[in-house]
Amino acid sequence: MNVVCHNMMVNFERPAQGIRDLKKAGFACLATGIGVWAPDFYGWHKDKPIKPRQIDLKSVAERYGALFAECQQNGIRIPFVYGPSYGMPDPSKYRGIRANFIKADGSADEAALEAVEEKQAAFVEKAAKECIAFCGANGVRYIHIPPVTGERTAGREWEINQGFYMSLAAKAEEGGVKILLQNTYRDVNGHLVRGICSNPFEAAEWIDRLNEEAGEEVFGFCLDVGVCSLCGSDIHEFIVTLADRIKAVILRDCDGQHDQSLMPFSCVHREESLTDWMGVIRGLRDIDFDGELIVNCWNTVHAVSHLLRPTLFRFARETGEYIRWQIQLEQNLKKYKSIVLFGAGNMCRNYMKNYGKKYPPLFTCDNNPKLWGSEFEGLAVRNPEELKTLPEDCGVYICNMYYREIETQLREMGIKNIEYFNDEYMPTLYFDRFEREEE
Amino acid sequence: MEIGVQTKNIIKDKDPLAGFGQLKQAGFTCCDFSLDVKLRNYDLYQNRLNGFFSRPLEELEAFFAPHKEAAEETGIRVSQMHMPYPNYVPGAPDELNEYLRNVVAPKSMELCRFLECPYIVVHGFKLAKYLGSEEAEWEKTEGFLESLAPMAEEYGITICIENLYTGIGGHIVEGPCCDAHKAAERIDRMNDKYGAEVLGFCFDTGHANLAGLDFEKFLMELGERVKVLHIHDNDGISDLHQIPFTFTRTRENTSSTDWDGFVRGLRGIGYQGVLSFETGPVLTAFPGELKEEALRFIARIGRYFAEETEKGR
Incomplete structure (x- = not known):
């Protein structure tokens, strides 16, 4: 294109x-x-x-x-x-x-x-x-x-x-x-x-x-x-x-x-x-x-x-x-043999609802230590430090609107294959997302 | 061809005879019964229910008995009815949507039968944004229509889907049932299934104007599936429900709504139904003293459309 x-x-x-x-x-x-x-x-x-x-x-x-x-x-x-x-x-x-x-x-x-x-x-x-x-x-x-x-x-x-x-x-x-x-x-x-x-x-x-x-x-x-x-x-x-x-x-x-x-x-x-x-x-x-x-x-x-x-x-x-x-958002997801997400909020939820079955992530991670060890939308939420142990052909998709800040953090950690995910134009939208936003 | 108008802002529950008398005086022989005023859309969007439809059917029929008698007495036929809308509120609690489907819709059908009205206009669900496609949206609407179709078949009522609009940042664009090609196929499919005309179409001129539809082509594609009309005008920007020929956009001051195309379309499909106006807001825009004149003018425009449509038939 x-x-x-x-x-x-x-x-x-x-x-x-x-x-x-x-x-x-x-x-x-x-x-x-x-x-x-x-x-x-x-x-x-x-x-x-x-x-x-x-x-x-x-x-x-x-x-x-x-x-x-x-x-x-x-x-x-x-x-x-x-x-x-x-x-x-x-x-x-x-x-x-x-x-x-x-x-x-x-x-x-x-x-x-x-x-x-x-x-x-x-x-x-x-x-x-x-x-x-x-x-x-x-x-x-x-x-x-x-x-x-x-x-x-x-x-x-x-x-x-x-x-x-x-x-x-x-x-x-x-x-x-x-x-x-x-x-x-x-x-x-x-x-x-x-x-x-x-x-x-x-x-x-x-x-x-x-x-x-x-x-x-x-x-x-x-x-x-x-x-x-x-x-x-x-x-x-x-x-x-x-x-x-x-x-x-x-x-x-x-x-x-x-x-x-x-x-x-x-x-x-x-x-x-x-x-x-x-x-x-x-x-x-x-x-x-x-x-x-x-x-x-x-x-x-x-x-x-x-x-x-x-x-x-x-x-x-x-x-x-x-x-x-x-x-090309979906084509971009096909680039890596496996993927992980960064973020355990609405964007992660939207990823899972729209692409979770087709492109299941290994896990997601979040900077909030309270979430480590918990599960979100069927995914384990882990410490970002665990990204350091990922295989070479694994993509890390940032699922959080603080893209640049998180990207800087990941680069400083030496993480490769950093990608952005975005949920503004998802194939489907879910009512519960909007309810949550209204709150 | 008969001329009709919606009852909203004309027929009052306290004295329906006066309102129907006004319609008769103005030159109408039919009305579009605005059942939707009993459960307002802005209340539904606020997740508010008023309990009107929770009354037993007998009570509802008793409520509308004076309306029915007044219509009969004045010789006004209830030629079409508008079901409350929306029929589904995205993001609302399940109880509200279930109430709309299981209580409001079937009771509307019952009241349609009670008033001996042959057509009831329903709004399709506005869900394309959420579900991702018009096809997925229609699937939900179809499920809703299917739930009413047996009643429609039994009572000899045709449910009419209407071309609607939706807003993109306040810019009005086509919404459910704005694709004549698909609508025709869907109507035929459902009618074939029931072996009866359970589904038909309500062509709304104002909504068509907002969505930039080609009136003539649209009507020609739907043909005899068009059972009822919502005739009203706007500036092509907002859904104003005003008197036809009101709006212009050029120095020549010629109508910016394609009324010629509308007439050609009606003539082309051999439309014999009621020329029904959905111009309730006109009656709040004009001072009370001019209300009767305004109604007479609307009826006169109806006769003009009838004369033009019948030319060359």
């Missing part, structure tokens, strides 16, 4: 500083957009008439070559890119575009709309193919191409997207690149609700049908945690339903109402996170996720001074690593 940095600061024309910052922060992988140059054919703006954008038809290689070269020089891999995307909004809803597609009698100029949509679809298809070829040539494993969305797709979502995705399948297969679909939202007059592929059964069916039609596993899924949160989805169920179709996960926080990309765990109410990180971690653990874990805190980064950003990148990397560690 790679912890990947969403491109929050690396300028594709002048990438040196951004790449250096990433590297310094400890990131080894970058996820970057290579489709942002897709022209806006409509010249649409939600509220006001705008000048049609200048269409930049530089090739992908020409535009992103410097960024990829800089990454290569610095040993930064790019396993995932964001490709082009487009939507088909209803022009009657947006003042800025209405004039272009509404006839004098007030009715929609369907012919003009269809003509522009065809033109755009053809361009996006061409652009997407170019991006896929570029990915193939540069060792990029996944390209994220979200479904075509918008009011004008209503009732034809599958039909439109099936055609779009299948037009790309051969190119992807040829380049050894997987195309990732993504969960999306729909805007109901300012309220963001579930859109295309935000129902996990629908998303799974789409991917399976596309792969079946392609005759190869060319399509997969990129789960956007932010979209799940905006749509109020049960993230755990979403993940376990899609299971190994999920190849990448975008970790970003938001308040559940606005589409923002904030540092994971930063959006809180009182002392609780507004995003269901427990569902994310439990779900990814359940499916043994081993794909790309992309940390995206674009808005957080852009809200702080340039001078603070390197520090923020480090924190973003550590947050990603922490989530990876949580996902």
Whole structure:
């Protein structure tokens, strides 16, 4: 599993500083957009008439070559890119575009709309193919191409997207690149609700049908945690339903109402996170996720001074690593032939309730001499001094929130194989734990 | 299509005839009997029981006899009922949860029969956080429903599970029964087992809006399993139980709840049931002087939904 940095600061024309910052922060992988140059054919703006954008038809290689070269020089891999995307909004809803597609009698100029949509679809298809070829040539494993969305797709979502995705399948297969679909939202007059592929059964069916039609596993899924949160989805169920179709996960926080990309765990109410990180971690653990874990805190980064950003990148990397560690918690328990625990409290209890049968510890120990010789959750509680007699291939798992203090104690005792256990995102929670906490 | 509203904040035990009369005057022909007000959820979460359901059944029936008579007299049909909720309180003493399962739930079923009500809405257990998955949570809810199913079969009552929400740090997200695909399969499984419609669905528009569900797709997936409705509106953030079309979020001031999708969904599944509003809080929000007007307005919206739903049928 790679912890990947969403491109929050690396300028594709002048990438040196951004790449250096990433590297310094400890990131080894970058996820970057290579489709942002897709022209806006409509010249649409939600509220006001705008000048049609200048269409930049530089090739992908020409535009992103410097960024990829800089990454290569610095040993930064790019396993995932964001490709082009487009939507088909209803022009009657947006003042800025209405004039272009509404006839004098007030009715929609369907012919003009269809003509522009065809033109755009053809361009996006061409652009997407170019991006896929570029990915193939540069060792990029996944390209994220979200479904075509918008009011004008209503009732034809599958039909439109099936055609779009299948037009790309051969190119992807040829380049050894997987195309990732993504969960999306729909805007109901300012309220963001579930859109295309935000129902996990629908998303799974789409991917399976596309792969079946392609005759190869060319399509997969990129789960956007932010979209799940905006749509109020049960993230755990979403993940376990899609299971190994999920190849990448975008970790970003938001308040559940606005589409923002904030540092994971930063959006809180009182002392609780507004995003269901427990569902994310439990779900990814359940499916043994081993794909790309992309940390995206674009808005957080852009809200702080340039001078603070390197520090923020480090924190973003550590947050990603922490989530990876949580996902791999059980795998970590398999590292040693035998294990012992340190701590005889709630965390030890949670270990025993969740993993005690599968990975039974030899014993637990505690600094409280009153507990020595007693039994806790079926484990003998011993003096930490007994850790000195452990065999080489035995892991010592600290089951106490005073991790650093205990780790220092163990290191001073010359203990090896020190590991942390954590019960914040256990597979199950027990009521008695909470009762005890309330006391 | 008939229009109904919940009895909470309208029907008073001291003079049920006055409340039912108000409903009739406002244009309703049905009501959703709020049995849940007899055992409040906030009391249950504090592990408090008030003893209401400990009375013998005969006494409970006698208590509600004036309500039944008043409904009959005014021509209001008790078309659905809400069982007290939650049906399981995580972390509460076993005695409380056993009481909810063995006393409150079966007596609610008995009272549903007494009021000649065909549907009773129940809340699924909110346990996914503790048990680790929605599947494990449903298993517990299913056990509870199974305990009531024989009564439902015998009395010809359909128990309706409802799409609920849960909170993540105050952010509302989907809770039990928000997956139409699974709900449809589970309802069919139980009904096949009993050879009767012991289980159905109550679509709650407000909860669906909070969980960002696609109303139309959700209704279409459940189809004729949708037996009753809880119609109400909110801002997509809090469970406000307000009048439909109340909330907007953009400068255009168009409704931020997908009422068009709701109507399309009802039309799509050929819904013929009652358009029942769960808008009790509206009646505390408006001054007493405007209560009757508010009720009339709710009924008018019900007629609008009925007209729109029946268009093109």
